[in-house]
Amino acid sequence: MIPLYLITGFLGAGKTTFLKELITLFRNKRLALIINEFGKESIDGVFFKDKGAALSEISNGSIFCSCKLDQFEQVLKNIAQKKPDVIIIEASGLSNPQNVHRILGQPDFSTLDYKGSICLVDALNFHKVLYTALACKQQLSVADMIIINKTDLVTQESLNQTKALLGEIRPGIPAYTTSYGRIEKEWILYLKSGKDNNDKPLRQVADITLQKFLLDVTSVCSMELLREFISLIAKDTYRIKGFVNKGGQNWFVDCVGENIKITPYHGTADKLNRLVVLSGSGLPTRKSIISAIEKLNLSEDVLLK
Structure with missing residues (x-):
């Protein structure tokens, strides 16, 4: 089975910086990356072209939306056939990943071991985007781990408020704090295979907001x-x-x-x-x-x- 990790987080949460740190934990592994960007221009992929990983880029839409789903599935099939040691997907900051279990539960992906979704939260702007951007709530709803990033930019009181709010939204889900996307190996070891894949079917429509x-x-x-x-x-x-x-x-x-x-x-x-x-x-x-x-x-x- 090929371990697969999904990285989510609203725009500006620090996903790309976090991903740079994450791939160092798999330094001796054959790594495959899928970088998804909502905009027409691919930008983040530039940072990973010299990291020794097989890189696939999908731009101009979310990989979980009907507009890009076929392309995403084909890219993932091609990667799985090459049998890398680890697959990491960085989703667009505007993506709705609530159908991830249903996608990965298809027979074509039986060789993939979905370890879970790691959701990055911007400590500075979380309260603003939570109430103005639907994607933020959608990403949190399927998170198996939450990492509160950019804690160096907020007071302890503000950080405590964010942690309390996240505890109300996703009780029982581990939430770690960090700055500059730094990660501890123990956090990744927490993620186990065999996550609940009984997510409800969602109507996939273009986000006109x-x-x-x-x-x-x-x-x-x-x-x-x-x-x-x-x-x-x-x-x-x-x-x-x-x-x-x-x-x-x-x-x-x-x-x-x-x-x-x-x-x-x-x-x-x-x-x-x-x-x-x-x-x-x-x-x-x-x-x-x-x-x-x-x-x-x-x-x-x-x-x-």
Whole structure:
């Protein structure tokens, strides 16, 4: 049997950082990764191309939705036939994984040993997304383990409130705390095979509560101007991320709400100066982008149609 782990967590919870830490626990194993991103542009997969793992990327939708389910199942079948030692799936931050047991319970996947779902929670933004994003509750509903990440950004009182709330939502499920996605081997050993697979069938429909935008910031001439542009639109987004080249240097842009991080990136990226923006339908994201373009006298081509 091939152990399979599912990593979930709403946008910005730190799944990719956590996954980097997790794969170090399987350093001497033949590892297969499936990276799923909701946006059209694949970004996170770049970080794993030199990690020695077999990498498969599925973008522009959730692997658990009807729009991508067939592709996901085919990719998983192909991986299973190659018999890796371990399979890890990083689901989109906007995914609804409530049908995971039914998918993996099919005869085609009889060689897979589903160890469970590890749900990452953003300690700083959890209270906000819990009540505004349905996907957050859906991911928690099938979690076999919860990891509260980014605890260095909150007070002990706030952390205690988050732990208490999670205890009410998923009583009996272990919840560990960490920062920077760090993980202890003992946490993974907790996960056992043979999870309950009696999840109820769910009608799989497109989530119309989400907005996706793609920005081309090639014409934004400096890092200072780019940061100002992002700061003007950040409040009306869930997530902004992508790779840019400014001043002869590659940078990784990673914005969760109004928490903006732009750090040097020394690897290679297929597409530079493209930013993926994800937000909720109730947020005036397009209006904010257009307003920022006008305020900073940027080209209208920044917002790709």
